[in-house]
Amino acid sequence: MQPTELKTDVLVIGGGIGGCRAALRALEKGCDVLLAEKAVIGRAGPMTFVHSQFAPWRLTDDEKLLWMREFVEASNYLADQEWLDVLLTEAPDRIEELVQLGVPYERDAEGRLKYTTSRGHKVGKTINVDGKIVMEILRRELRRQGVTLLEKVMMTDLLTSDGRYPTGGEVIGAVGFHIRTGEPLVIRAKAVILNTGPLYPKIHFSYVDGVTGEGHRMAFHVGAELAGMEFTQYASWSYWEDKFSTPGQAKIQGIGARFINAQGEEFMWRYDPEWGNLSSLYRVARGIITENMEGRGPCYVDFRHCAEEDIEMLLRVVPTLALALKEFDIDIRTRPLKTTPFMAIGMGTSGGVRVDTWSRTTVPGLYAVGTVTCLPVIMSGNSGSGHSTFSNVGGYRAGEDAARWAKRIRHMPKPVSAQLRDILAETFAPLTRRGPIRPSDVWAAVGEVTCETSFALLKDAKRIEQTRRAVRAIGEQLLRRVSAPDPHELTKALEARSYVEMVELCCLAYDVRQESRGEHFRADFPYRDDVQWLRWVVLRKGADGEVMVSTPSVPFDRYPIRPERRERIPSPFPIPGS
Numbered sequence: 001m002q003p004t005e006l007k008t009d010v011l012v013i014g015g016g017i018g019g020c021r022a023a024l025r026a027l028e029k030g031c032d033v034l035l036a037e038k039a040v041i042g043r044a045g046p047m048t049f050v051h052s053q054f055a056p057w058r059l060t061d062d063e064k065l066l067w068m069r070e071f072v073e074a075s076n077y078l079a080d081q082e083w084l085d086v087l088l089t090e091a092p093d094r095i096e097e098l099v100q101l102g103v104p105y106e107r108d109a110e111g112r113l114k115y116t117t118s119r120g121h122k123v124g125k126t127i128n129v130d131g132k133i134v135m136e137i138l139r140r141e142l143r144r145q146g147v148t149l150l151e152k153v154m155m156t157d158l159l160t161s162d163g164r165y166p167t168g169g170e171v172i173g174a175v176g177f178h179i180r181t182g183e184p185l186v187i188r189a190k191a192v193i194l195n196t197g198p199l200y201p202k203i204h205f206s207y208v209d210g211v212t213g214e215g216h217r218m219a220f221h222v223g224a225e226l227a228g229m230e231f232t233q234y235a236s237w238s239y240w241e242d243k244f245s246t247p248g249q250a251k252i253q254g255i256g257a258r259f260i261n262a263q264g265e266e267f268m269w270r271y272d273p274e275w276g277n278l279s280s281l282y283r284v285a286r287g288i289i290t291e292n293m294e295g296r297g298p299c300y301v302d303f304r305h306c307a308e309e310d311i312e313m314l315l316r317v318v319p320t321l322a323l324a325l326k327e328f329d330i331d332i333r334t335r336p337l338k339t340t341p342f343m344a345i346g347m348g349t350s351g352g353v354r355v356d357t358w359s360r361t362t363v364p365g366l367y368a369v370g371t372v373t374c375l376p377v378i379m380s381g382n383s384g385s386g387h388s389t390f391s392n393v394g395g396y397r398a399g400e401d402a403a404r405w406a407k408r409i410r411h412m413p414k415p416v417s418a419q420l421r422d423i424l425a426e427t428f429a430p431l432t433r434r435g436p437i438r439p440s441d442v443w444a445a446v447g448e449v450t451c452e453t454s455f456a457l458l459k460d461a462k463r464i465e466q467t468r469r470a471v472r473a474i475g476e477q478l479l480r481r482v483s484a485p486d487p488h489e490l491t492k493a494l495e496a497r498s499y500v501e502m503v504e505l506c507c508l509a510y511d512v513r514q515e516s517r518g519e520h521f522r523a524d525f526p527y528r529d530d531v532q533w534l535r536w537v538v539l540r541k542g543a544d545g546e547v548m549v550s551t552p553s554v555p556f557d558r559y560p561i562r563p564e565r566r567e568r569i570p571s572p573f574p575i576p577g578s
């Protein structure tokens with residue numbers, strides 16, 4: 001099939017909250033904007049699971065420092081404080097704009113926004129709404145205001161001005177295809193904004209689907225820096241009653257639910273004396289697993305003491321949970337919910353494209369927004385609802401700067417034909433293959449290797465190397481032979497390709513960070529090492545395709561908040577056999 005060629009000033013890839021905000025802002029600044037979304041906005045994508053959003057009001061300087069300190073300490077001091085300053089300053093306006101568009105955030109009896117608590121916040125506050133409604137409103141606005149919307153279009157590769165990966169020039173567009181018809185698309189653009197969401201696997205237990213790291217992969221190949229890839233240990237504990245899983249974890253913690261073991265003992269204080277039941281996803285999952293391993297399981301989440309008003313709000317803003325409880329005839333007011341955790345390689349708190357405060361990547365013409373980035377305000381942190389607000393603010397900024405960039409370019413750049421030919425050949429190769437290996441075989445193989453408990457919980461240099469080799473073998477032996485009889489299977493094959501490539505980079509980053517911090521736990525370095533590791537791990541594709549690693553120190557000389565002491569802090573988790 002001959003590709004259809006389209007042209008636009010600004011191309012946005014992915015329609016989460018950040019992509020929609022970016023598209024609307026670039027349009028407002030006078031650009032033609034095209035948004036390509038793999039699914040249908042408001043029907044898919046992690047933003048449809050969001051229930052609470054970090055919500056600073058217009059803070060005084062003293063308040064701002066307090067809110068910032070909470071984020072920085074929760075990030076184990078790795079947060080980018082310049083970005084945090086932007087977030088805390090601009091979020092009130094970005095939230096107000098959503099209110100003006102009609103987003104129905106929960107209100108108190110006087111009709112004011114109702115501020116609540118969420119995981120990882122004692123000072124900072126959140127506001128609540130079902131994220132699906134936010135996305136439906138944004139989709140309506142995109143159409144009303146004139147953004148060209150291409151839905152069911154998966155973008156796979158970026159085009160560069162010199163036709164090279166990594167590029168010494170600029171990003172000048174992207175290539176993709178319609179996931180139903182298979183029609184190839186070449187979109188020429190003066191600026192490209194990635195908003196393809198976090199890196200997650202397609203595996204049983206996870207209700208997250210379709211965000212498998214294409215944006216990460218595209219950015220990496222053109223030479224953009226990635227950071228925080230070692231914090232991609234996704235942990236979840238919302239697989240309930242051995243039957244169903246739901247979103248809503250941050251809100252569940254926010255309304256004061258307690259984690260109890262089979263003896264009814266509240267155990268999280270043992271593993272996190274500071275945050276207890278408001279602890280991070282990783283620590284809670286790991287706490288539950290430790291209780292189970294030491295014979296005190298199964299574990300439960302107990303809502304019986306929660307206020308009725310809070311339970312009602314939880315069920316309103318997390319309708320999936322309400323539906324499932326109804327279907328299985330469970331009343332959380334009268335009995336605790338059994339919980340089974342799982343771990344996988346996927347965005348825990350960070351892991352993605354490195355961006356500055358204008359959402360610019362390190363490659364000209366390429367921007368990244370939201371959870372495809374390294375989430376610089378969170379890094380190894382524990383904020384239950386900072387992601388969507390970061391995306392909201394970062395999207396607006398990306399749209400504004402991309403419009404500025406696009407206006408400086410007089411002529412629409414033209415793709416280099418050899419690069420385009422190679423991309424199309426590689427993308428559609430699975431359609432031409434015959435053979436028994438299907439994308440689901442790749443997902444099964446990679447799930448088996450990466451979700452294995454000893455790896456997820458007790459990484460050490462040897463296990464990391466074994467996993468890296470196993471993942472590489474999956475790439476070489478399965479991915480290269482995977483066949484796809486139709487565009488639907490082709491989509492899955494390309495999703496698996498991105499995930500496998502990115503997981504190999506995660507393994508590299510796990511190996512580089514020789515300490516335990518946040519979601520990153522090393523059994524051979526079971527302590528947080530503030531002497532050596534107040535650093536970011538940055539990966540970039542080198543000229544010959546090799547991965548270049550750097551570990552820049554966090555620039556505390558520019559930041560208002562600094563650690564008082566630099567010491568090694570032991571992990572609270574036991575290591576079996578040690």
Ligand SMILES: Cc1cc2nc3c(=O)[nH]c(=O)nc-3n(C[C@H](O)[C@H](O)[C@H](O)COP(=O)(O)OP(=O)(O)OC[C@H]3O[C@@H](n4cnc5c(N)ncnc54)[C@H](O)[C@@H]3O)c2cc1C
Pocket residue numbers: 013014015016017018019036037038039041044045046047048049050051052053054153154155156195196197198208210211212214215246247248250369370371372384385386387388389391
């Ligand atoms: C279960 C769950 C609950 C969460 N709860 C909260 C919460 O309460 N509060 C909070 O702040 N955060 C929460 N998060 C984090 C949440 O993911 C982000 O806050 C939010 O989704 C940010 O959106 P985004 O702008 O990064 O885009 P996303 O919502 O991640 O959307 C990315 C979009 O890109 C599309 N896409 C992907 N690949 C391609 C491609 N190759 N081509 C075209 N399109 C593509 C996807 O289909 C998707 O629509 C939660 C995450 C999960 C998984």
